[in-house]
Amino acid sequence: LSRSPRPMQPVWGRLLCIGAKEAQAYRRIDIDKVELVIGRKEGCGERIADNTVSSVHCRITLKRAEHVPETPLAFYGLEDEEDDDMPMPRSPTEVWIEDCSANGTFVNTQKLGKNNRVRLAQNDEVGLIRACGGSERPPYAFIFQDFSNELEPHELEALLSPSATAPPTPRGSVEVAPINLQQPAQMAPQPPVAPLAKLTPGPLNERTPGGKSDDDSLYMSIAALATPNPEGLREIRNTMRRGVLDIGDFITSDGPSALLDVVAEVLAKPKLGWVDLELLDGALGALTELTRSRDGTQSVLETEGALDRLVALR
The missing domain is CATH 2.60.200.20 (Tumour Suppressor Smad4)
Incomplete structure (x- = not known):
């Protein structure tokens, strides 16, 4: 886009x-x-x-x-x-x-x-x-x-600021009290390092009620890589570690290349802040889990420029 x-x-x-x-x-x-x-x-x-x-x-x-x-x-x-x-x-x-x-x-x-x-x-x-x-x-x-x-x-x-001009949006409800839903952690992660437009998700398959399927984990991983942030990258690593994420589907969706893109974009910056370090840590953690399998290792090695990006970490 x-x-x-x-x-x-x-x-x-x-x-x-x-x-x-x-x-x-x-x-x-x-x-x-x-x-x-x-x-x-x-x-x-x-x-x-x-x-x-x-x-x-x-x-x-x-x-x-x-x-x-x-x-x-x-x-x-x-x-x-x-x-x-x-x-x-x-x-x-x-x-x-x-x-x-x-x-x-x-x-x-x-x-x-x-x-x-x-x-x-x-x-x-x-x-x-x-x-x-x-x-x-x-x-x-x-x-x-x-x-x-x-x-x-x-x-x-x-x-x-209260003095900021509010958008002219429709109204129609009264002031309400919050309800108590069980929610995930309220950390607001950082914006994407760069848009990963080449990510190619397949169709959104049906997901089973009561839990996350392999398709659901893949779909959430693709969404996290489309707008990479530390929390999303750690979640990709953890789903790989638990064996929930289908590595073959992740490879087909250009996941390894997207992770390497995050590494390259962070390393291209002249000065790294704590958010950059968190992004780098998350991407490398996911790549480490990916290379625990033979197919994952092969997919990383076959990605154009992968070795150059990883050598640049030294």
Whole structure:
């Protein structure tokens, strides 16, 4: 996908479209306003011309977080490969989704219910009409990506300032209290190092209720590589380690090349920050797991420029 010129407001989030009625799989919706309204009504930030979608179906809002703890200094070094329990730093922002429809808004497998809201976490799936993760995909669904932690302090302040001009979006719901859903960790990872346009996912296969299939793990891995971030790369490594991810399908989807692209993009920078080190650590961890199998090792060695990229690490 070609990207339009940089908007006046920085992009703080993204939705990857994965619904059954999407004409283009993984179409991107960049979010550069403090609020995105999804619905059928004229003026919605993402307008869906379908009568099954409510005029104002749901609302995604970026808010200033409360009680942000200080980041431990240990976080800024490379984490140990086996240490997956180290706490990640909290973002200075929170992202909430509000259900404004009686037709159903789902976060992963949970239905919110009209006038309820819940926090969104990285890679949460938002489904309209039907829940994600079942045997039949929702007609309209999205993978949520949070880039707010990458914003410069002045960009974040300008975005969240009460004096900032709010977008003219439709209203139609009252102030609501959050509901208590079981949620993943609230770390807001970093934006992509570079778009990996050559990634070639196959069709989104049906996923079995009650758990993640190999197809589901592959599909989430492809989404994570499309917008690489430390948390997503660690999850790819962990699914390989647990034997959940089908290595053959991952290779067919150009996964090894995408991981090497992350390494190359990070190493091309003149100066590496802690986010770059986390990206590099995640990509190398996934490559290490990949090369534990014969097919995985062969796929890495056969990737053009692979040895040059890995030698550059010395």
